[in-house]
Every structure is written in structure tokens, then in C-alpha cells.
Amino acid sequence: MSASAVHSLWTMAADPIEKIDAPKxxxxxxxxxxxxxxxxxxxxxxxxxxxRRSRYYAQVFLSAVALAAAFAAVVGLAAGGYATTKAGIAAMGAIAVDGPALFLQGTILLAGLLGVFTFAERRLDPVAHGNRVDSFAAQAASVPGSDSEKAAVKAGFTTTEVFPLLLFAIGGMLIFPAANDLLTLFIALEVLSLPLYLLCALARRKRLVSQEAAVKYFLLGAFASAFTLFGIALLYGYAGSVSYATIAQVVDGTVQNVTPALADTMGNDALLLVGTAMLVMGLLFKVGAVPFHMWTPDVYQGAPTPVTGFMAAATKVAAFGALLRVLYVVLPGLRWDWRPVMWAVAIVTMLAGAIVAITQTDIKRLLAYSSIAHAGFILAGVIAASPEGVSSVLFYLGAYSFVTIGAFAVVTLVRDAGGEATHLSKWAGLGRRSPLVAAVFAVFLLAFAGIPLTSGFAGKFAVFKAAAEGGAGAIVVIGVISSAIAAFFYIRVIVLMFFSEPRPEGPTVAVPSPLTTTAIAVGVAVTVVLGVAPQYFLDLASQAGVFVR
Amino acid sequence: MNPVNYLYLAALLFTIGATGVLIRRNAIVLFMCVELMLNACNLALVAFSRMHGNLDGQIIAFFVMVVAAAEVVVGLAIIVSLFRSRHSASVDDASLMKL
Incomplete structure (x- = not known):
């Protein structure tokens, strides 16, 4: 390394400090x-x-207005051509403003808006001491079952902090798929994760399970982000820069002005390969792909159901966006190395998610394993490494997030004395007792299974078509087989709801306020519209399918 | 001294941290091991920064310190609430959801 390079790292106090330009x-x-x-x-x-008494209304109003305004801003940017012709890089190279980023940000914001509606629901739990209560603990700091908890419930406390936490998580999720350097990627990862860890711990009922889910999610999440960070450090060591474009140039060998230090590290493939593996591992953890899926069932089961629904939808969208950008923008030159690995991950994820889901007896765990299987289907589109691959993944993510939020919103409605009745045996005969709720849930299950005329079919068809054209025919065969396995347990739940006798002490279906009703209605509407007339949205996704570098 | 030696140290510290997360049982100790991993990352970043002669790595190290501090706040809050309701911070005892 040259002497001047070292000496530019420090300065004598007497020297005038080099002027730093204000960032644009x-x-x-x-x-x-x-x-x-x-x-x-x-x-x-x-x-x-x-x-305290007006906080809830202020928070719900602020969150809903902010998310709607941000969505309007995304639509405005897309209409202004930032998704296609004017796509570029903002904030000194830190954030990309391009088609995939805007498409996924729009999806996350709409999912977040429905998330706010389900968070704000106050009609489902029975009235406690004259106060309507939501799904969140009266006071998170009080020990479950203690006197202080009883006092907090009696005083009508509510944890309205969930709304700012939700907004912070959404903020991180908006940056995550748009991050254009590794530092921004890491910060966005933490900004989206930390509020989610807290939200998981805040259930009003079954608080021990909820706290346990939060500890597991936190420890495993922190472990995974440490791996991500070490991967980032190694890639920085390899390329001498954290900017996506520069790293891509170094990988391709087209970089200008190679310093001696860079010439030294560029030749070291171990840095590149190990760094890539650790970075992608962290992203696959967030996605919930096998073998980094262990947290998913426990966290989905333990977290408050509105949080589960939001997290299952929006985190997956954000994480797949970041994964696509890393693989397609930073590492296209390494595609012969990462494609076989992603092949294996996709195959194992699809099969394991579908097969283990068959044995589940809890509806939230069942949906968790189903989300693992779906991560595998989406990975099939990621492997395609073609423009069709990108647009099919974008479409799938959009379709999947609305189905997920709607399905978990239905789970919050089916209740017995202990809160939500999540054991599958309690769902027997639900279709006889409340046909509408059961029918709506059946629509969501059919969409998960990928039955024609639902959004799930259009999405699966798009990813499998892209994968087949990208030369991954074997993945498509395995994908169709695991779809068939998955369809078995979705149909089993439908049969359970409609064709078995209701149990006398079975759960009741709570009548929700317009908030949850809106969330479920939007979920059903999007599922049906994307299933019956997907072409407009497929075109939208394919227009948005080009990354900026 | 050759900065590569610091990279070996960073890899060693990272491995110790990762091993600790895998074999220890107390949530607080697990958490300390994660922090050790983050600090190993910082060391690697600073060493690479010295090798390449640019400041990116050192800037990232500052960001990582802030992130680690935020993680401590969130993590300890969650672990302490678990400990207060169960009188145990062992991750083996937290098994209500096992099939």
C-alpha cells in the first residue's frame, strides 16, 4: 500500500481540515x-x-394518514417515471429509486396500512372493566398474572406504542429493498427487525408464549444479523467499497484505477465467496428459507396475531426485495456460484415447508410452515436470473402479502374463553356455524394452494414459468409436487370447516369492527381480482422489473 | 504489523462468539456472544479500512456500535421481561411451544 494512502487517514491539528461537501x-x-x-x-x-385516553385515536389516525400519504408519494414517483425512464440513485448512492424498489415499497405500504387496521381492532376481546381492549398487553412491563398487570388492566391502559413501532418497522422495510450500499442494507435490516422483536412480545393473551417467541426471534435474529455483518465486512475487504455498483465492477473485473491493496484483495476468492455466503445467509434468514427457518413457526405462533399477519407479509416482501437486489445487482458476475446453492435452498424449502405443515395441529403454525413453502416458491423465481424472474417475484410478493394479512385477520376472529382458538380441532364445523367467515378463509386457503381464479395461481404460474424459461425445469417439477402436497393440508382445513360436525363447546366468531372487516375485505378483493384479471398487474410488475445500478 | 493478523483475530473472535451462541444456555450469555460477534465484525472492518486506505470501514464500525447499543436496549428489555415472568433466563426452559 502506498505511503500517501496511509497518511491521508490522519491529519495534524495545525493543518486545515479538508473541506467536506454537504451531501446532496x-x-x-x-x-x-x-x-x-x-x-x-x-x-x-x-x-x-x-x-392517555386520546392517544389511541391520535396514533391510529397518524399512522393511517402517514401510510396513505407515503403510498401516494410512491404512486406519484412511479407516475413521474422514476420506476422506468428516470430511475436513478438518490442520497449519495445510498438508496436506489427504481421499478422494483417502488413496486415493493408500494406493496409494503399497503400491507402496513392493513396492518394498522388489524392492530387497531378493539371489538374482538371482551370488554375489560368498561374499556374496549385490543390484542396488545395492557402494560408490557408488568409480569403476567401479577397484581400490577391486574391494576393496569383495571385502569384501562393500552400499549399504543405499537403504532410508532409499526411505523419504524415499515420505515426499515421501505429502505431494505431500495438499499444501494451494504451499510444502508445493514442499517435497514436492524431498523426493521428491532421493532418487530418488541411487537412479538406484546400479546395481551398467552403472554408467556408471546415473550418466549420474542426471545427466540431476538436471539436468532441478532445471530443472523451478526453473520450478515461479517459477510458485509468480507465483501468490503474484497472490493474496498460498500457501494453495490463498485462491488459488481470488482467482481466482473471491469473496475477502473486498481490500487495495489485492491489488486491484492481482488485476487482472493475466499473473501468474495465466504462474504457472499454469509450475507445471503442473513437475507435467507429474514425470508424464512430452510435451513434458516427454525424461528418461523415459534414466532408466528407466539406473536400477537395482527403482528404475525403484518410480519409474515411485509418482512417477506422487504427481504426478497433486498435478496433480489444483492443477487442481481451486486453479484450477477457470480451467478454460476450462487445459482446451484439457491437451487438447493429452494428445493429443500419447498419440500420441507409443505411436508412438515401436514403434521401441524395449530392454525398459526400451519400458516407459518405454509409461509416457508411459499418462500421456496418465490426462490424458484429468484433463481431464474432473468427479467421475467424479477417481475414474477414482484407479482407473487404483491399477491401473497394480501392473502397472508387477510388469513391472519380471519384467525383473530375465531375465539373462545381463552382468546383466539388456534387449535385446528376447534375449527371443526366452523362453516356450519358462520358460513361467511369460513368461506372467506377458504378463499384465502385456496389462494395459498394456488387454485385457478385466485391470485395464488397467477403468482405461482408466473414464477414457475420464469424458472422453466431460465433453465430450472427440475425446480418447477419439484415445485408442482410440493404445491400438490401443500394443497392437501389446505383442503384438509376446508373439509374440516365445512364437512364435520361443530363441537358443542366450540369457539364463537367475534363480530369485528369496520377496521378488521376492511382488512379482510381488501384481502379477498385483491385475491380474487389478481386471480381473475392478473394481466394488468403482471404488466405493471414487468414494467417495474429493471434494477438500476 | 501486517493488518492481516487483525483479520485472523477477528475471525477467531467471531468463531468464539458463534460457538458460544450455539452451546451456552443462558439468554444473557448468548446475547453477550452475539455482541462479541458484532465486535469481531468491527475489528475486521477497521482492519480492511486500513488495508484499502479508505474510511468506509471505519464509518461502518461507528454505525455498528450504535446498532449494537440499540440492540442491547431491545434485547435486555425482552430478556428481563422473560426472566421476571419465569425466574429463569435459560433458553432451554423456554419451550412452551414444543410439539
Missing amino acids: IEYGQLSPTLIVIGAAILGILIEAFVP
């Missing part, structure tokens, strides 16, 4: 993220200054 920030192009994060900070101020 494109506020307009970053407005969706800025609106959401700004609203989250306002939400914290509301917690501090607004009287």
Missing part, C-alpha cells in the same frame, strides 16, 4: 420513507404529550 439529498425521491419515519417520530411525541 433528493428529498422528493426519498419522500415515502421520510414520511413514514417522520410519522413514527411524531408518534413517539404523541406518547409523551397527548393524554
Whole structure:
């Protein structure tokens, strides 16, 4: 390494310090993220200054308005051509504003808006001491079953902090698929994860299980992000830069002005391969792909159901966005190395998710394993490494997130004395008792199974077609087989609901407020529309399917 | 001294941390091992920064410190609430959801 390079690292106090130019920030192009994060900070101020009884209304209003405004900003940017012709890189190379980023941000914001509706639901739990209560603990700090918890419930406390936490998580998710350097990627990963860890611990009923889920999610999540970070360090060591474009150039060998240090590390494939493996491992953890899926069933089961629904939908969208960008923008030159590995991961994920789901007896765990299987189907589209692959993954993510939020919203409705009745045996005969709810849930299950005329079929068809054209025919065969296995347990639940006798002490179906009704209705509407007339949205996804570098 | 030696140290610390997460049982100790892994990452970043003669790695190390501090706040809150309701911070006892 040259002497001047070392000596530029420090300066004598007497020397004039080199002038640092103020960074140029494109506020307009970053407005969706800025609106959401700004609203989250306002939400914290509301917690501090607004009287307790009006906090809930202020928070729900602020969150809903902020998410709607951010969605409008995304639509405005896309209409202004930022998704296609004017796609570019903002914030000094940190954030990409392009088609996939805007498409996924729009999806995350809509999922987040439905998430706010399910979070705000207060009609499902029985009235406690004259107060309507939501799914979150009266006071998270009080020990379950203690006097202080009883006092908090009696005083009508509610954890309205969930709304700012949700907004912070959404803020991180908006940056995650748009991150254009490894530092931004890591920060976005943490900003989206930390609020989710807390949200998992906040259930009102079954608090021990909820806390246990949070500990598991936190420890495994922190473990995975440490791996991601070490991968980032190794890639930085390999390329001498964290910018996606520069790393891609170094991988391709087209980089200009090679310093002696870079020439030294560029030749070291171990840095590149190990770094890539660790980085992709962290992203696959967030996606919930086998063999990094161990947290999924426990966390999905233990977390409050509205949180599970939001997390299952939006985290997957954000993480697949980041995975696509890393593989397609940073590492296309390494595709002969990562494709075989992703093949194996996709195959194992599809099969393991579908097969283990058959043995489940808890509806939330069943949906968790189903989400693992779906991660495998989406990975089939990722492997295609073609423009069709990108657009099919975008479409699948959009379709899947609405089905998931709707399905988990239905799970919150079926209740008995202990809260939500999640054991499958309690769902027997639900179709006789409340045909509408059972029919809606059946629509979601059919969409998960990928039956024609639902969005699940259009999505699966798109990813498998892209995978087959990308030369991954074997994956398609295995994908269809595991879809068939998965269809078995979805249909089994439908049969259980409609063709078995209701049990006398079975659960009741709570009548929700317009909030949850809206979430479920939007879920059904999107599922049917994307199933019956998917072409417009497929075109939208394929227009948005080009990354900027 | 050759900065590559710091990379060996970083890899060693990372491995110790990862092994600790896998074999220890107390949630707090697990958490400390994760922090050790993050610090190993910092060491690697700073060593690479010295090798390449640019500041990116050192800047990232600052960000990682802030992230680690935020993680401590969230993590300890969750672990302490688990400990207060169960009087145990062992991750083996947290098995209500086992089939």
C-alpha cells in the first residue's frame, strides 16, 4: 500500500481540515420513507404529550394518514417515471429509486396500512372493566398474572406504542429493498427487525408464549444479523467499497484505477465467496428459507396475531426485495456460484415447508410452515436470473402479502374463553356455524394452494414459468409436487370447516369492527381480482422489473 | 504489523462468539456472544479500512456500535421481561411451544 494512502487517514491539528461537501439529498425521491419515519417520530411525541385516553385515536389516525400519504408519494414517483425512464440513485448512492424498489415499497405500504387496521381492532376481546381492549398487553412491563398487570388492566391502559413501532418497522422495510450500499442494507435490516422483536412480545393473551417467541426471534435474529455483518465486512475487504455498483465492477473485473491493496484483495476468492455466503445467509434468514427457518413457526405462533399477519407479509416482501437486489445487482458476475446453492435452498424449502405443515395441529403454525413453502416458491423465481424472474417475484410478493394479512385477520376472529382458538380441532364445523367467515378463509386457503381464479395461481404460474424459461425445469417439477402436497393440508382445513360436525363447546366468531372487516375485505378483493384479471398487474410488475445500478 | 493478523483475530473472535451462541444456555450469555460477534465484525472492518486506505470501514464500525447499543436496549428489555415472568433466563426452559 502506498505511503500517501496511509497518511491521508490522519491529519495534524495545525493543518486545515479538508473541506467536506454537504451531501446532496433528493428529498422528493426519498419522500415515502421520510414520511413514514417522520410519522413514527411524531408518534413517539404523541406518547409523551397527548393524554392517555386520546392517544389511541391520535396514533391510529397518524399512522393511517402517514401510510396513505407515503403510498401516494410512491404512486406519484412511479407516475413521474422514476420506476422506468428516470430511475436513478438518490442520497449519495445510498438508496436506489427504481421499478422494483417502488413496486415493493408500494406493496409494503399497503400491507402496513392493513396492518394498522388489524392492530387497531378493539371489538374482538371482551370488554375489560368498561374499556374496549385490543390484542396488545395492557402494560408490557408488568409480569403476567401479577397484581400490577391486574391494576393496569383495571385502569384501562393500552400499549399504543405499537403504532410508532409499526411505523419504524415499515420505515426499515421501505429502505431494505431500495438499499444501494451494504451499510444502508445493514442499517435497514436492524431498523426493521428491532421493532418487530418488541411487537412479538406484546400479546395481551398467552403472554408467556408471546415473550418466549420474542426471545427466540431476538436471539436468532441478532445471530443472523451478526453473520450478515461479517459477510458485509468480507465483501468490503474484497472490493474496498460498500457501494453495490463498485462491488459488481470488482467482481466482473471491469473496475477502473486498481490500487495495489485492491489488486491484492481482488485476487482472493475466499473473501468474495465466504462474504457472499454469509450475507445471503442473513437475507435467507429474514425470508424464512430452510435451513434458516427454525424461528418461523415459534414466532408466528407466539406473536400477537395482527403482528404475525403484518410480519409474515411485509418482512417477506422487504427481504426478497433486498435478496433480489444483492443477487442481481451486486453479484450477477457470480451467478454460476450462487445459482446451484439457491437451487438447493429452494428445493429443500419447498419440500420441507409443505411436508412438515401436514403434521401441524395449530392454525398459526400451519400458516407459518405454509409461509416457508411459499418462500421456496418465490426462490424458484429468484433463481431464474432473468427479467421475467424479477417481475414474477414482484407479482407473487404483491399477491401473497394480501392473502397472508387477510388469513391472519380471519384467525383473530375465531375465539373462545381463552382468546383466539388456534387449535385446528376447534375449527371443526366452523362453516356450519358462520358460513361467511369460513368461506372467506377458504378463499384465502385456496389462494395459498394456488387454485385457478385466485391470485395464488397467477403468482405461482408466473414464477414457475420464469424458472422453466431460465433453465430450472427440475425446480418447477419439484415445485408442482410440493404445491400438490401443500394443497392437501389446505383442503384438509376446508373439509374440516365445512364437512364435520361443530363441537358443542366450540369457539364463537367475534363480530369485528369496520377496521378488521376492511382488512379482510381488501384481502379477498385483491385475491380474487389478481386471480381473475392478473394481466394488468403482471404488466405493471414487468414494467417495474429493471434494477438500476 | 501486517493488518492481516487483525483479520485472523477477528475471525477467531467471531468463531468464539458463534460457538458460544450455539452451546451456552443462558439468554444473557448468548446475547453477550452475539455482541462479541458484532465486535469481531468491527475489528475486521477497521482492519480492511486500513488495508484499502479508505474510511468506509471505519464509518461502518461507528454505525455498528450504535446498532449494537440499540440492540442491547431491545434485547435486555425482552430478556428481563422473560426472566421476571419465569425466574429463569435459560433458553432451554423456554419451550412452551414444543410439539
